[in-house]
Amino acid sequence: MRAYEALADLLLPTSCAGCDAAGVSLRGGVCGDCVATVTAMRPHETRPTPAPPGLPVCVSLGQYADPLRSMIVNYKDRGRHRLAKPLGTLLGAVVAEVAAGRPVLLIPVPDTPGAARERHGDHMARLTRAAARHLRAAGTAALVAYPLAAMPRADSAHLSAADRAVTAQSAFVIRDTRVNSLRAAARGRLIFLLDDVLTTGSTLAVVSERLAEVDVEVAAGVTLAATELRRDRADSRGMGAAGPNGRIPVKRS
Numbered sequence: 001m002r003a004y005e006a007l008a009d010l011l012l013p014t015s016c017a018g019c020d021a022a023g024v025s026l027r028g029g030v031c032g033d034c035v036a037t038v039t040a041m042r043p044h045e046t047r048p049t050p051a052p053p054g055l056p057v058c059v060s061l062g063q064y065a066d067p068l069r070s071m072i073v074n075y076k077d078r079g080r081h082r083l084a085k086p087l088g089t090l091l092g093a094v095v096a097e098v099a100a101g102r103p104v105l106l107i108p109v110p111d112t113p114g115a116a117r118e119r120h121g122d123h124m125a126r127l128t129r130a131a132a133r134h135l136r137a138a139g140t141a142a143l144v145a146y147p148l149a150a151m152p153r154a155d156s157a158h159l160s161a162a163d164r165a166v167t168a169q170s171a172f173v174i175r176d177t178r179v180n181s182l183r184a185a186a187r188g189r190l191i192f193l194l195d196d197v198l199t200t201g202s203t204l205a206v207v208s209e210r211l212a213e214v215d216v217e218v219a220a221g222v223t224l225a226a227t228e229l230r231r232d233r234a235d236s237r238g239m240g241a242a243g244p245n246g247r248i249p250v251k252r253s
C-alpha cells in the first residue's frame, strides 16, 4: 500500500489534498479555495499549556484543522511529496515574518530512520529545503543545517503529555561530526527549528536543549500548525503575537 501511495504522487493528483474535492483544477495538488484559505492565514505566537521547560518562542501558521491538517497528513503519511513545495513555501513565509529580513539558519526536526524510510525520505528535511528556497527567492539569506539525529522510538501519538516529555528527552542527539560546521553556520544568524505540528511542545523543547548544549541558541520554533492543546497568545493579548515593531520578539544567536 505504501508503495502504491508513493506512486500515486507521480500521477496527476485527482483530488484536492486539503478538502478532497475531485474534478476541480488543482495547483500543486490543492484547489483554489484551499490555497486561498491557507494563504490567508497569518503566523501567530502560540504556546502549549502547560509548556515544557526550555520551550523556545513558538510561531505557527494556523490551527491543526482542515484544510491545513489534511495537506500535512497527505504530504507526510500518504506520499503526496509534491506538497513539499506549497507547504515549504508556507513554512518559509512564517520564518520570513519573524526574521524580518535578518539572515537565518533553518534546522528541521528529523524523522527517525524508520519513519524516513516509510516516507521515502525525511519529510521535514524536504519541507525545510523548500522553505529555504522560498526565503532566498524573497531576498533572505537562508541556510539549512542537519545537526540532529532522531533515535528509533515507539510512536508517541498515544502517550500522555508527561510520558511524551520523558520519551522525548532521549529521542534526539546532536551528530558530533556536525557541531563545528553548525556553530560556524549559526554565527550572525537567527536560528529556527522547523517542525510540522506543535502539540505538547516536548520535541521542540528537547531539541532546543540539545542545541543549547553545543552553544547554539534557538530563536524560535516554527510549525505549520498547532493543536488545540495550546493557547494562542494573541487570544489574551490582542495582537500580542508581535513586538513593538510589529515583530515577534526572538532571541538573537
Ligand SMILES: [Zn+2]
Binding pocket: 016, 017, 018, 019, 020, 021, 030, 031, 032, 033, 034, 035, 067
Ligand atoms: Zn481543496
